[in-house]
Amino acid sequence: MGKTLRETGKGTAATAKLRHAGLRPTRQRVELASLLFKSCDRHVTAENLHDEVTGAGVKVSLATVYNTLHQFTEAGLLRQVIVDAARSYFDTNTGDHQHFFLESEGMLIDIPGETIAVAGVPAPPAGLSIDRVDVVVRVKRT
Amino acid sequence: MGKTLRETGKGTAATAKLRHAGLRPTRQRVELASLLFKSCDRHVTAENLHDEVTGAGVKVSLATVYNTLHQFTEAGLLRQVIVDAARSYFDTNTGDHQHFFLESEGMLIDIPGETIAVAGVPAPPAGLSIDRVDVVVRVKRT
DNA sequence: TCACAGTTTAGAATCATTCTAATCCCGTTG
DNA sequence: CAACGGGATTAGAATGATTCTAAACTGTGA
Numbered sequence: 001m002g003k004t005l006r007e008t009g010k011g012t013a014a015t016a017k018l019r020h021a022g023l024r025p026t027r028q029r030v031e032l033a034s035l036l037f038k039s040c041d042r043h044v045t046a047e048n049l050h051d052e053v054t055g056a057g058v059k060v061s062l063a064t065v066y067n068t069l070h071q072f073t074e075a076g077l078l079r080q081v082i083v084d085a086a087r088s089y090f091d092t093n094t095g096d097h098q099h100f101f102l103e104s105e106g107m108l109i110d111i112p113g114e115t116i117a118v119a120g121v122p123a124p125p126a127g128l129s130i131d132r133v134d135v136v137v138r139v140k141r142t
Numbered sequence: 143m144g145k146t147l148r149e150t151g152k153g154t155a156a157t158a159k160l161r162h163a164g165l166r167p168t169r170q171r172v173e174l175a176s177l178l179f180k181s182c183d184r185h186v187t188a189e190n191l192h193d194e195v196t197g198a199g200v201k202v203s204l205a206t207v208y209n210t211l212h213q214f215t216e217a218g219l220l221r222q223v224i225v226d227a228a229r230s231y232f233d234t235n236t237g238d239h240q241h242f243f244l245e246s247e248g249m250l251i252d253i254p255g256e257t258i259a260v261a262g263v264p265a266p267p268a269g270l271s272i273d274r275v276d277v278v279v280r281v282k283r284t
Numbered sequence: 285t286c287a288c289a290g291t292t293t294a295g296a297a298t299c300a301t302t303c304t305a306a307t308c309c310c311g312t313t314g
Numbered sequence: 315c316a317a318c319g320g321g322a323t324t325a326g327a328a329t330g331a332t333t334c335t336a337a338a339c340t341g342t343g344a
Contacts, residue, residue, distance in 0.1 A: 024290065024291075024340095024341060024342085025341085026290090026291060026292080026340075026341070027292095027340090027341095028291080028292070029291090045331095046331080046332080047330095047331080060292085060293095061292065061293045061294070062293095062332090063292075063293060063294080063295095063332090063333080063334090064291080064292055064293070066331095066332065066333075067291085067292080067333095080227075082224065082225060082226065082227050083224060084224065085222075085224050085227075085229075085230045085300095085301090086301095086330085086331080087227075087330090087331065087332095088227045088331085088332085100266055100267070100270070102270060109267065111263075111264060115262050115263075115264055116260060116261070116262045116263055116264075117260070117261045117262050118258060118259070118260050118261075118277060119258070119259045119260075119261065120257050120258045120259050121253075121257075121258055121279055122253060122257055122258075124242055124279070124281045125242070125251065127283060127284055128242070128244060128281040128282065128283060128284060129281060129282060129284045130279055130280070130281055131280040131281055131282045132280050133277065133278070133279050133280070134276075134277070134278045134280065135260060135275065135276070135277050136275070136276045136278075137263055137266070137272055137275050138272070138273040138274050138275070138276065139266045139270040139271060139272055139273055140270065140271060140273045141269060141270060142269055142270060142271045166309095166310060166311085166321070166322075167310085168309075168310070168321090168322060168323080169309090169323095170322080170323070171322090187300095188300080188301080189300080202323085202324095203323065203324045203325070204301090204324095205301090205302080205303090205323075205324060205325080205326095206322080206323055206324070208300095208301065208302075209302095209322080209323080227331095227332095228299085228300080228332095229299090229300065229301095230300085230301085
């Protein structure tokens, strides 16, 4: 206990990632980035991540978690997934892919980008261009 | 002014639709159903529909609009569309189809069901079955 | 080390939506 | 046709996620 960032090695990777993204590596951002990017393909909500970081004994306000999630998203480190009217999810996988969504448990599962093919998307109405195509496979317990 | 439901002919169609759905045709529900199903392929939010019915000089509370939208959805008369974290949309087209969504203006546009083909959806994890596949084509002004 | 612009934060504020409990009214019964 | 009973409506409070505000704090370049 009482280990510093340097001692745990937490800082290095996360700090570099933040600097690359043009974000000042503050204690809170480094802490959150460490949690988010330690493992791959994570799906978190603000509340969710706040509990996690708090549970790890680190003091970060919920407002900062919201701010940080949005900043990471703008910086291209995260992607926001809209599948539930009740809350927003953030996905550490920013590449081309889709999702299974189990609403009853708020669970998201990645589907690799090459797996699903969407054909026949019509040209959008005049004056509009396609930003991206989202596919959500809604599932339920059998 | 001062026309009754019978005189305007509003009641008949909407009333029948409500009865079929097993919903008691109250003044508010008939009024809302008339607005919703007068034209095809409408996309409304609760606030949205409340303004419309209020603007038409009919007094319906926002709570009732919410209740009614959910009841209509459960009865299969409407379908809820989740594309925006900020609010819920309800679609009078309950058939198989997808959407263009212009977030900046909260505008939804139907894409007929046969138009888009989604191939390669993997089998869901054990214990889960597919409920439905939603495709949202997010567009922006050019 | 200093200063300052960018950050964090507690708490208030906001927004959509839901809940509550009282009142109302549709449809049936007598 | 009036009474009744249970579903429906409603105003207003409550909720829950998210955002805002204004003050306190902290990386970072000089």
